Amino acid sequence: MTLVRIEILETQGSALSKPDAHFPIRLVDPVQIDGKTVIAAGVIGEGEVVHAKRSSMSGGPGELIxxxxxxxxxxxKVGLRSMHISESGKSAIKDVNRVLFASVATVPVAAAIGWFMTGKEVVVPSGTHAEAKLAADFTVEP
Known part of the structure; x- marks a missing residue:
């Protein structure tokens, strides 16, 4: 299968994207067969948000696919496959546990502080490059 490099044209994030939403992508490099360009760089396409979940108040990280x-x-429409950006934000659960453990020995009010720590959100900025594969053989009209 042919690998292609694409660019994500709109910022996506675990806190702002919704599952099943579509966003524009662009082909970065031309696709060539036997030295001839069959798909020009700059061709526009579409990506999809497969999964998005905000970070949680209990320290769980944001998720974005x-x-x-x-x-x-x-x-x-020339199909693409095998490209996904699946990234998790940094978890704050260990920090919450440390805060809660330490707070038990201090004052009860401090115990609530840990529950307000959130994990990090995932953000894929506009302009991010990724690789994908053409989903099927691409034929060229003579």
Whole structure:
């Protein structure tokens, strides 16, 4: 299968993206066969938010999974696969446990502080590059 490099054109994040939402992508490098360009760089396509979950108040990290779906080549949707950005934010659960353990020995009011610590959100900024594969062989009209 042919690898392609794409660019995500809109910022996506665990706190701002919604599952099943679509976002624009762009082909970064041309696709060439036998030295001939068959898909020009700059072709626009679409990605999809597969999963998005905000970080939790108990310290759980944000989660975000994105997938490239297709490129528009002269009105024809050329499918993409095997690209996803699956990243988790930094967990604050260990820090919460440390705060709670320490607070038991101090004053009861301090015990509540740990519950207000949140994990980190995941953000994929506009302009992020990723790789995907063409989902099927690409044929060129003579």
């Amino acid at each position: 994105l997938a490239a779906r297709w490129l528009d080549v002269n009105g024809r």
